[in-house]
Amino acid sequence: MKIKTHFGDALILFLVAAFLVVPLVLTFFYSVFTEWMDILPTGFTLNFYVEIFSDGAFINSLLRSIIISIIPVVICTISILLVLYVITLYVPRLEKYVEILCNIPYAIQGVILAAGVISLYSGKPGFLSNRIFLLVGSYCIIVLPYIFRGLKNTIGALNVRCVIEAAQVLGCSKLHAFFTIVIPQMKRGIISTMMLAFTMLFADFVVVNMIAGSAFRTAGIYLYQTMSKSGQISSAIIVILFITTLIISTLTLMIQNKAVKSTKRREA
Amino acid sequence: MTKTKKNTKLYLLALVPFFVITFLFEILPLINVVIESFTKTGGGGFTFEHFIKIFSTRLYQQSIFNSIWISVVSALAGILIAFLGAKAANAASAKVRNIFTSVLNITSNFAGVPLAFAFMILLGNVGILTLIGKNYGISFLADFDLYTINGLLLTYVYFQIPLATLLMLPIFSGLKKEWREAVGLLGGNSFHYWFKVAIPSLLPSILGTFSVLFANSLAAYGTAYALLSNNIALLPIRISQQYIGEVVQNQEFGCALSLVMMSLMVISILITNKFQKRTGGAS
Numbered sequence: 001m002k003i004k005t006h007f008g009d010a011l012i013l014f015l016v017a018a019f020l021v022v023p024l025v026l027t028f029f030y031s032v033f034t035e036w037m038d039i040l041p042t043g044f045t046l047n048f049y050v051e052i053f054s055d056g057a058f059i060n061s062l063l064r065s066i067i068i069s070i071i072p073v074v075i076c077t078i079s080i081l082l083v084l085y086v087i088t089l090y091v092p093r094l095e096k097y098v099e100i101l102c103n104i105p106y107a108i109q110g111v112i113l114a115a116g117v118i119s120l121y122s123g124k125p126g127f128l129s130n131r132i133f134l135l136v137g138s139y140c141i142i143v144l145p146y147i148f149r150g151l152k153n154t155i156g157a158l159n160v161r162c163v164i165e166a167a168q169v170l171g172c173s174k175l176h177a178f179f180t181i182v183i184p185q186m187k188r189g190i191i192s193t194m195m196l197a198f199t200m201l202f203a204d205f206v207v208v209n210m211i212a213g214s215a216f217r218t219a220g221i222y223l224y225q226t227m228s229k230s231g232q233i234s235s236a237i238i239v240i241l242f243i244t245t246l247i248i249s250t251l252t253l254m255i256q257n258k259a260v261k262s263t264k265r266r267e268a
Numbered sequence: 269m270t271k272t273k274k275n276t277k278l279y280l281l282a283l284v285p286f287f288v289i290t291f292l293f294e295i296l297p298l299i300n301v302v303i304e305s306f307t308k309t310g311g312g313g314f315t316f317e318h319f320i321k322i323f324s325t326r327l328y329q330q331s332i333f334n335s336i337w338i339s340v341v342s343a344l345a346g347i348l349i350a351f352l353g354a355k356a357a358n359a360a361s362a363k364v365r366n367i368f369t370s371v372l373n374i375t376s377n378f379a380g381v382p383l384a385f386a387f388m389i390l391l392g393n394v395g396i397l398t399l400i401g402k403n404y405g406i407s408f409l410a411d412f413d414l415y416t417i418n419g420l421l422l423t424y425v426y427f428q429i430p431l432a433t434l435l436m437l438p439i440f441s442g443l444k445k446e447w448r449e450a451v452g453l454l455g456g457n458s459f460h461y462w463f464k465v466a467i468p469s470l471l472p473s474i475l476g477t478f479s480v481l482f483a484n485s486l487a488a489y490g491t492a493y494a495l496l497s498n499n500i501a502l503l504p505i506r507i508s509q510q511y512i513g514e515v516v517q518n519q520e521f522g523c524a525l526s527l528v529m530m531s532l533m534v535i536s537i538l539i540t541n542k543f544q545k546r547t548g549g550a551s
Contacts, residue, residue: 010356012355016353017368019429023426026390078285082283086279101286107533109533111487112526137292203379206504224381224494227381249377
């Protein structure tokens with residue numbers, strides 16, 4: 001039996017989708033027209049994109065955003081993999097405490113985390129008050145719950161202890177087995193978790209604005225500063241940032257779906 | 269389980285990076301926030317003065333009230349729209365449902381400063397809809413003031429909808445067709461089905477969703493900051509103002525405000541956990 005969509009349901013779905021899509025589409029139109037004084041915009045142009053891509057300051061801010069989002073994700077992922085190694089093979093009862101530490105960030109989201117970190121470290125001597133160092137550290141905490149959950153679910157789908165024992169019987173050390181057998185099996189899960197975490201940091205504004213501000217201009221800060229100068233260039237920046245995020249999150253979804261399929265196949 | 273206890277506990281070294289990071293950037297800052305919020309401005313002795321100031325000054329009372337108000341109202345609006353959306357999507361054909369889910373996934377990335385900007389060009393002082401409203405005499409568009417708490421509420425409702433609907437969709441697929449048939453066999457109509465069967469069975473998950481949305485908008489900062497900069501009484505804005513911004517900075521006071529906001533967060537998380545436990549962690 002083919003399910004047909006009722007008119008009432010279709011109308012609701014259309015209205016909700018329209019409310020969500022309109023601001024997005026308008027931002028895009030705004031970036032490709034010179035004037036918009038009535039219902040329809042006039043003067044199609046791609047000059048705003050040419051301008052923004054030839055602006056070295058914007059390109060640099062985009063690169064800064066990408067780098068400052070990748071580094072904490074890598075650090076956090078490695079740290080959590082190491083912790084999971086100890087939890088699964090040596091001290092299972094540690095998991096409870098690690099879980100608590102990985103859930104605290106939910107309560108200190110955004111502004112609270114930034115306030116806590118600045119209050120503690122600003123004015124301290126040496127590298128401790130280095131803004132980039134503080135930003136990397138805070139970013140690790142932001143993504144901590146998501147990376148922990150993602151990796152824990154991935155490792156939970158594998159029968160790690162069995163695999164390691166088999167490897168040990170064959171004369172392989174636990175450490176060696178974990179990094180050459182278990183982690184390669186987790187590849188998809190690790191990559192999709194890292195990409196999800198990346199998009200979260202890439203979109204960050206609050207923490208970078210409070211901790212680094214104009215001292216470390218990421219694309220978010222650059223956009224904020226451009227907003228008061230040029231509407232059209234701002235909308236072009238938004239479109240570029242949005243498409244970047246969209247590509248990464250679409251890839252993430254694809255990898256996750258493949259991972260689900262492959263585990264299903266393994267089970268079957 | 270085989271316990272191969274070696275003499276050396278070298279594996280404990282693997283814990284070092286994790287505990288260093290969480291100690292330096294989670295535990296220490298957290299302890300410090302608590303200590304500093306009871307410390308006199310500029311260092312020195314123990315005091316309650318920051319909390320007395322927060323709960324007796326109009327601006328900060330208003331900030332706490334506004335933060336709770338906008339979070340509750342936007343979460344309720346988000347849930348209501350998500351409920352209707354998820355209900356419709358659940359009844360729709362697979363193709364329509366997939367398109368709708370894609371729209372949700374795409375727009376769930378649209379938040380913060382970009383979202384504020386999109387609403388400015390839509391409904392700001394010279395926004396497209398505002399101009400159309402002026403040109404054609406549609407007063408509710410022409411007179412809509414985006415730069416108020418109600419304008420801000422609209423942007424908050426926007427970013428709640430995709431998240432809320434994505435959380436509600438799987439809940440809806442848990443409703444069984446047989447229940448509806450059973451209600452019909454017993455002589456009930458669709459009102460009975462929704463209000464006696466479906467909604468009560470969805471309620472724990474809906475409440476769980478509510479507190480996720482509540483925390484989501486309580487912590488939101490970029491949209492409000494881009495739209496109103498420091499000209500609004502909202503907790504995250506007042507906290508950040510103690511560290512950046514034109515007024516005199518007061519880090520200890522900022523910590524006290526953070527502690528207040530953190531308590532609100534913790535309350536909403538505890539409520540979520542309570543409901544999730546009751547449903548056996550189903551959501």
